[in-house]
Structure formats: C-alpha cells, structure tokens
Amino acid sequence: MGDVLSNLALGFGVVFNFVQWAPPFLGGMSIPIPVNILLCLIGALVGTLVGVLPGIGTIATVAMLLPITFGLPPVGALIMLAGIYYGAQYGGSTTSILVNIPGEAGSVVTALDGFQMAKQGRAGPALAIAAIGSFFAGCVATVLIALLGAPLTKIALAFGPAEYFSLMVLGLIFAVVLAKGSVLKAIAMIVLGLLLSMVGSDIETGASRMAFNIPELADGLGFATVAMGLFGFAEIIRNLDTGGESDRQLVQQKVTGLMPTKDDLKAAAPAVGRGTVLGSILGILPGGGAVIASFAAYTLEKKVSRTPQRFGRGAIEGVAAPESANNAAAQTSFIPLLTLGIPPNAVMALMVGAMTIHGIVPGPQVMQKQPELVWGMIASMWVGNLMLLVINLPLVGIWVRLLRVPYRLMFPSIVVFCSIGIYSVNNAPVDVILAGVFGLVGYWLIKHDFEPAPLLLGMVLGPLMEENLRRALLISRGDWSVFLTRPLSAVLLAIAAFLLVLAVLPTLRAKRDEVFVESEN
Amino acid sequence: MSNAPGHAPVKSIMPKWVRAPQDFIGGLALVALALFALWASSDLQGMRGFSFGAGTAPRMFAFLLLGLGLAVMVVGVTSDGPHVSTYHWRGPLFVSAAILFFAFMIRPMGLIFTAFASFMIAAMGTPETKWKETVIVAVCLTAFCALLFPYALGLPLQMVPKFMIR
Numbered sequence: 001m002g003d004v005l006s007n008l009a010l011g012f013g014v015v016f017n018f019v020q021w022a023p024p025f026l027g028g029m030s031i032p033i034p035v036n037i038l039l040c041l042i043g044a045l046v047g048t049l050v051g052v053l054p055g056i057g058t059i060a061t062v063a064m065l066l067p068i069t070f071g072l073p074p075v076g077a078l079i080m081l082a083g084i085y086y087g088a089q090y091g092g093s094t095t096s097i098l099v100n101i102p103g104e105a106g107s108v109v110t111a112l113d114g115f116q117m118a119k120q121g122r123a124g125p126a127l128a129i130a131a132i133g134s135f136f137a138g139c140v141a142t143v144l145i146a147l148l149g150a151p152l153t154k155i156a157l158a159f160g161p162a163e164y165f166s167l168m169v170l171g172l173i174f175a176v177v178l179a180k181g182s183v184l185k186a187i188a189m190i191v192l193g194l195l196l197s198m199v200g201s202d203i204e205t206g207a208s209r210m211a212f213n214i215p216e217l218a219d220g221l222g223f224a225t226v227a228m229g230l231f232g233f234a235e236i237i238r239n240l241d242t243g244g245e246s247d248r249q250l251v252q253q254k255v256t257g258l259m260p261t262k263d264d265l266k267a268a269a270p271a272v273g274r275g276t277v278l279g280s281i282l283g284i285l286p287g288g289g290a291v292i293a294s295f296a297a298y299t300l301e302k303k304v305s306r307t308p309q310r311f312g313r314g315a316i317e318g319v320a321a322p323e324s325a326n327n328a329a330a331q332t333s334f335i336p337l338l339t340l341g342i343p344p345n346a347v348m349a350l351m352v353g354a355m356t357i358h359g360i361v362p363g364p365q366v367m368q369k370q371p372e373l374v375w376g377m378i379a380s381m382w383v384g385n386l387m388l389l390v391i392n393l394p395l396v397g398i399w400v401r402l403l404r405v406p407y408r409l410m411f412p413s414i415v416v417f418c419s420i421g422i423y424s425v426n427n428a429p430v431d432v433i434l435a436g437v438f439g440l441v442g443y444w445l446i447k448h449d450f451e452p453a454p455l456l457l458g459m460v461l462g463p464l465m466e467e468n469l470r471r472a473l474l475i476s477r478g479d480w481s482v483f484l485t486r487p488l489s490a491v492l493l494a495i496a497a498f499l500l501v502l503a504v505l506p507t508l509r510a511k512r513d514e515v516f517v518e519s520e521n
Numbered sequence: 522m523s524n525a526p527g528h529a530p531v532k533s534i535m536p537k538w539v540r541a542p543q544d545f546i547g548g549l550a551l552v553a554l555a556l557f558a559l560w561a562s563s564d565l566q567g568m569r570g571f572s573f574g575a576g577t578a579p580r581m582f583a584f585l586l587l588g589l590g591l592a593v594m595v596v597g598v599t600s601d602g603p604h605v606s607t608y609h610w611r612g613p614l615f616v617s618a619a620i621l622f623f624a625f626m627i628r629p630m631g632l633i634f635t636a637f638a639s640f641m642i643a644a645m646g647t648p649e650t651k652w653k654e655t656v657i658v659a660v661c662l663t664a665f666c667a668l669l670f671p672y673a674l675g676l677p678l679q680m681v682p683k684f685m686i687r
Contacts, residue, residue: 071676184596185544188551188589195558195586198579202565207575210561233616240612240646408650409658412643415616416636419623420666424676429624436620443613447606448547466578478571 004146007371011146011379014075014372015040036079039072040380043080044387047087052094052399053410059346059453060235061088063227064414066354067421074358075373079380081354085347086138086384089330090392093130093323094399098123109298110326113311113318125260126319127396129268131389132260133324137276138385141331144280145338145378149367152339156364159340161471162482166492168465171342173496174285175457177503186454189445193458194465196221203467216430223353224425226459229435230452232418234442236411260316268320271301275321279328284335285344297325331381337362338374342461346453349460357425541602544593551590558583615646631681632670637663 018032046068050061065084069077097114110130117126159167176186199210200220211217260268278300279293301321302311311318334351336344341363343349355362360373367374392399422435442452476482484490535542558579565576596602619642626635640659644650670676679686 067676182596184589184592185547188548188586188593191582191586191589192551192554195555195579195582198562198582202575204573205566205575207565209565209575209579210558212561233620237612237616240616241609406649408644408647409654411616411646412619412640412655413658413662415619415643416623416640416662417666419620419627419639420632420636420670420678423623423627424670424678429627432620432624432627436617436624439620440613440617444550447608448543448550449603450547462582466573469578470573474572 003150007150007375008146008379010371011375011377014376015079015379015383036076036376036380037383039076039080040083040384041387041391043069043083044087044090044384045391047084047089048091048094048388048392048395048399049087049402051088051091052402053091053405053414056235056414057231058085058088058092059227059350059456060231061091062347062350063224063231064418064421066224066227066350067424069354070357070425074355074360075376077354077358078351078373078377081351082377082380083384083387085330085351086327086381086388089326090131090134090388091399093134093326094127094392094396095403097126097130097319098400099403109294109322110319112298113313113315116312116314117316117319120314122314124396125264125316128260128393129264129316129320130323131392133268133272133275133320134327135385135389136272137279137324137326137328138331138382140276141280141283141328142378142382142385144332145335145381148284148335149339149374149378152335153364153367156340159488160486161468161475162486162489163492165465165468165472166483166489166496167340168342168461168468170492170496170499171336171344172454172457172461173499175345175454177499181449181451183500183503185450189450189452189454190458193455193460194462196226196455197459197462198466203463204470214430216426216428216434220463221434221459222425222431223350223356223460225422225431225435226438227350227353227456228418228422229438230442230445230456232414233435233439234446234452236414237439237443238446239407240411264316268316271317271321272324274300274304275324275326276328279325280332282325283329283332283344293325293329294322297321327385334378334381338367338377339364341366341464343457346456349456352460539598541597541600542605543597543603545597546605548590548593548595548597551586551593553590555583555587555590558586611648612646616643619643619646628679629683631679631683631685633663633667633680634682636666 015036016034017036019035020030020032046065047061050056050064051058056064062081062085066081069080069084072080093110093114096108096111097118099115114126114130117123172190176183176190197220199217201208201211201218208218275293275297278297282293282296298311298318298321301317302308305311305315305317307315330347333344333348336342337348337351341352341361343352343362352362360366360370418435419432422431423429425431445452445455472482473480482489483493535545539545562576562579562583565579566574567576567580568574619639622642623635623639626638637659640662641655644655644659667680670678671680
C-alpha cells in the first residue's frame with residue numbers, strides 16, 4: 001500500500017512540476033509554469049476539438065495529432081498524448097449526443113439515448129452526466145492502475161520469450177474475439193499487419209526485407225504513416241462517398257441548463273457504478289478496450305432496469321453507463337501496455353508508436369528504469385479527466401458551433417493538416433505518398449468489410465512477436481514444443497485456443513453479435 | 522451495414538457460384554498479396570539449423586495470410602453475403618491527387634504555396650464545394666499551419682519556394 005502511495009506521489013510530483021520561465025521582457029522576473037499540466041490541458045482541448053468533428057474517431061484523432069507531440073520531451077509528449085486520447089473520447093460522446101453521428105465506435109451506444117435526450121431539450125444534462133460519469137470512472141481506474149501496475153510488472157519480469165510470444169498470441173486472439181464482425185477476416189487483418197511489419201531490415205542479420213531498394217523503406221513502414229493513411233485519409237475518402245451533409249441532424253435548440261436534476265443523478269449513479277466496474281474489467285483484457293465496454297454496459301443496464309422500455313427513448317442510464325464504462329476501459333487498457341509492453345488495442349498501439357519514436361521500448365523495464373515516466377503518465381490520467389470536466393462543460397457552446405462546420409470545408413483542411421504532419425515526422429515526401437497509398441488501401445478494406453484496427457495491432461506486435469519467437473526457439477534449440485512444455489506459456493495458449501473455439505461456435509457467436517446489435521436499429 | 526444479399530441489384534460480373542462477392546474478392550486480393558510477399562521475400566535466407574534466417578518469419582506470415590485469404594474466398598463461395606459496394610471515383614481521386622501534389626511540391630515550393638494548393642485540389646473532391654468560401658478557408662488554414670508548425674511546435678519547415686530563398 002505504501003508503495004502505491006509513494007508511486008502516485010512520484011507521479012503527481014512529475015505532473016505538478018513547475019518550470020521557471022523568465023522571459024526577457026519581464027526583466028529578470030521568473031514565472032513558475034506547470035508545463036505538464038498545461039500539456040495535458042492542451043492535449044485534452046485539441047483532442048476534443050478534433051474528436052468532436054463528426055466521422056472522425058478516436059484512433060483517427062490520435063493518429064492525426066501524433067506529430068504535434070514529437071517535438072516535446074518524452075514525459076511531456078506522453079502526457080499530452082494521454083490528454084489527446086481522453087479529449088478525443090469525450091469529443092466523440094459530445095458528437096453522438098448532439099448530432100447522432102457517433103465519431104467513433106465506442107460512442108455508438110451513447111447516441112441511442114443521448115440523442116433522444118438532446119431532442120427532448122435535455123442535451124445539457126446528457127453532456128454533464130457523460131462528463132461526470134467519465135470523471136468518476138477515471139478516478140477509479142487511475143487507482144486500479146496504480147494498484148495493479150507494480151505486481152503485474154513483477155510477473156512480467158518473470159516471463160521468458162516463450163511466455164511473451166504466447167501472451168501476444170492470446171492478446172491478438174482476444175482482440176479478434178471482442179471485435180465486431182467476422183472472426184476470420186479479423187485474423188486475416190492481423191496477419192496482414194504482421195506481414196507488413198516485416199518490411200525493412202531484419203533485426204538480427206540486418207538484411208533488407210521486401211524493401212525493394214527504396215531507401216525510405218529500409219527502416220520499415222513508418223507506424224504513424226500507416227495509421228494516418230488507414231484511419232485519417234481512408235475515413236475522409238469514405239465520408240465523401242456518403243455525401244457528408246445529407247444525414248446530419250444536428251440538434252438545433254440552444255443547449256441550456258447543464259446541471260442534471262436530483263432525480264437524474266439518482267437514476268444515473270448506480271449506472272455509473274456498474275459501468276465503471278464493467279469497463280475496468282473489460283479494459284484490462286487485451287483487445288477489448290472501450291468499444292466492447294460501452295456496448296456491454298448498455299446491454300447490462302437494459303437487463304437490470306425495471307423499465308427497459310425507456311431505453312432508446314432518452315433514458316439517462318443509457319448515457320451514464322456506457323460513458324463511464326468507455327472511460328474506465330480507456331484507462332485500464334493502459335495496464336497491459338505499461339506493465340507488459342503489449343498494446344491491447346489500436347489506440348494503445350499508437351501509444352507504442354509514439355514511445356518508440358521517443359526511444360522508449362514499452363514493457364516492464366520502463367516501469368523500473370523510468371518510473372517518473374510511467375507514474376507521471378498515470379497521474380496525468382487523473383488530471384486529464386479533471387481537465388475534461390473543467391473545460392468541456394463550459395465550452396459546450398464552442399463544440400456545438402464546431403459541429404456546424406460543413407464537411408466540404410473540413411475535409412480539405414484535414415487532408416492538408418495530415419500531410420504536413422506526416423511530412424514533418426521525417427521530412428520525407430515518400431512518407432506522405434505512402435500514407436496516401438494506405439489511405440486507398442484503407443478505403444478498399446472498408447468497402448470489403450475488413451476492420452483496419454486489427455491490422456494496426458498486428459503491425460505493432462509483429463517485430464516483438466518475431467523477436468520472441470526467434471529467441472524462444474534459439475533457447476530450446478529449435479524445439480517447437482517449448483511453447484507447450486513451459487506451463488505458463490501452455491496455459492496462455494490454451495486460453496487463446498479456447499477463446500477462438502468459443503468465438504466460432506454458432507451459439508456464442510449469436511450472443512456476441514447480440515451485444516453489438518443495439519447500434520443497428 | 523446491411524447483410525441482405527443482393528441488396529442493390531448491381532450488375533455482377535461475378536459468376537453465379539460466388540454467393541458473397543465482397544468476401545470472395547477480398548480474399549482473392551489477400552491471396553494475391555501473400556503470393557507477392559512470398560516472391561518478394563524469396564531472396565532472403567531461410568532457416569539455418571534451428572535459428573531463424575531473415576526470410577523465415579516473413580514467409581511464415583505470408584503462408585498464413587495465403588491460407589486465411591483462401592478461407593475468406595471459400596466463405597464467399599459457400600455462404601450468401603453482400604455484393605461489392607459501389608466505388609466512387611471523385612473523392613478518392615482528388616484526395617489522392619492533393620496528397621501526391623503535396624508530396625512532390627513541399628520540397629521545391631515550400632509550405633505556404635503547397636498547403637494552399639493542396640487544399641484547393643482536395644476541395645474538388647466533392648460537388649458541394651463553393652469556391653468563394655473555400656478560398657477564404659484555404660487562406661486561413663495556410664496561415665494557421667504556417668504559424669502552428671514552425672513556431673508553436675518548433676518543426677523546421679521551409680515556408681517559401683526554394684527559388685525565392687536564393
């Protein structure tokens with residue numbers, strides 16, 4: 001317990017770190033500036049700003065805003081990215097409540113009741129309860145991360161290459177099982193990601209692999225490049241198909257009366273609690289993260305409610321539960337990333353990409369060697385949640401105005417902004433072209449109902465998997481049975497196999513689809 | 522996301538036995554990609570004793586993808602599924618053109634010109650564009666980027682065309 005407290009204290013120390021700023025025009029006077037808090041604030045603000053734009057999901061937002069953190073020191077960059085992530089999530093909820101076009105999959109369910117509430121003139125309470133629920137869930141999840149962080153890291157340090165490989169297999173299978181759509185196609189996307197990650201030079205021999213003598217490919221496909229193409233550009237092209245304007249039904253009346261009534265709070269409180277618990281658990285599992293959590297929380301609320309017929313007609317529990325679950329899961333999904341170094345979903349994969357660019361290899365070693373980085377980030381999560389509560393509610397008016405920006409003006413701006421962002425990473429025009437190519441690939445994938453998120457996950461895990469596979473086989477002198485004879489590895493693989501069988505069994509598949517079905521009607 | 526087969530009566534060039542063209546073509550493309558990867562990694566060294574060569578892992582993943590692609594194709598033949606949805610040419614064409622233009626012009630022409638011109642090219646991607654407001658927004662965005670990237674974010678980007686610097 002003392003450990004947890006001292007760790008958290010270290011984290012908050014990093015976040016509340018003041019830097020003395022002495023501009024020449026003040027004549028020698030210096031002002032203390034809380035740099036990291038400011039970065040967190042700016043991150044949450046721009047994250048919301050972009051996340052609020054209809055049709056731009058959390059992954060796209062984080063991918064687009066990655067380059068703006070590259071110039072910062074590592075701790076500041078990660079704190080800002082965390083802020084961007086929460087901002088984007090909250091922006092997505094705002095959009096789904098006010099426009100009924102969820103910016104991201106996680107807030108699809110929020111739109112069901114949130115938009116109905118908005119239509120009844122109760123957009124204010126809906127937005128407020130989303131923010132309050134998120135904040136509560138964020139607080140709980142932060143404590144949970146602090147509690148689980150250290151022990152999990154100890155377990156992770158005992159892992160050998162064989163265990164790591166099996167753990168990654170399990171993580172990828174989880175990602176497939178908890179995702180929406182065809183299991184087979186999701187696995188195909190993961191393998192495609194793994195294959196793409198092989199481009200570049202081989203870690204051991206340095207041989208150039210599938211790079212076709214293109215110097216820019218010698219170091220492999222840039223992670224930010226692929227993410228921006230698959231999520232940024234592809235989304236833009238896809239949105240152009242549907243004509244942008246036609247199906248936007250923005251709530252026209254002014255958002256007044258932010259505060260929920262006593263009855264609202266009374267109805268929402270238990271939903272927030274249940275959503276938080278469910279979200280925290282699902283977030284830790286690799287693969288699931290925010291999306292499944294919000295769907296599951298909504299389904300649960302509907303099941304336990306005494307008046308399930310109110311759902312879909314503006315029930316406040318239908319906003320409170322998925323929003324809390326969503327945020328709790330978003331936060332606890334940092335646990336596998338920080339302790340095991342394995343990203344459980346696409347957003348976390350982007351975080352790994354950002355860390356690698358700053359020269360940090362995520363995993364148990366980071367927790368020990370750079371504790372101020374990890375704990376600073378954990379503390380910044382709580383601060384980030386507070387920021388959301390403080391900045392988002394008063395700024396609702398601005399977000400509403402942003403929602404009125406027509407798509408025809410928005411999309412060229414995003415194209416240009418992304419292009420500059422990608423170019424600025426390496427000052428390489430080839431990267432921009434590659435992102436464009438991946439934009440078209442992403443468009444094609446959407447047209448054929450392939451999910452791009454597992455691809456990204458595969459791409460990040462590819463080099464790690466290969467390295468651990470190689471090492472495990474080298475240690476066992478080429479004996480493949482090592483994965484089954486080492487007990488921990490065998491257990492992990494068994495769970496993976498079990499999950500995969502479950503996922504393809506027809507009855508369970510129907511159950512799984514049922515959870516997602518809410519969004520269809 | 523409608524799963525109704527034959528949702529739109531599109532003239533299908535697919536033979537009748539392909540019951541889910543969307544999956545069938547998707548799988549076919551994955552197979553093609555896997556074969557391409559196998560060819561591209563064929564010059565790399567394979568297993569040396571019990572240690573991996575540079576080409577072992579890429580070939581392993583390529584074979585896996587080959588199998589999965591074939592499986593997706595089989596699904597496309599054995600079960601009913603949606604047609605390939607219609608492609609639009611205008612959005613993809615102009616967005617790609619804007620990206621390509623940006624990539625080729627940023628070095629010689631600098632940020633200000635390139636950002637503005639790319640914006641205008643991308644704007645052609647939809648028939649809804651109204652030119653007057655587009656020009657105004659393009660100017661504002663260019664100014665914003667010219668301030669944001671080099672000054673606020675400290676990224677050294679060249680602003681004006683090369684020939685003007687000399």
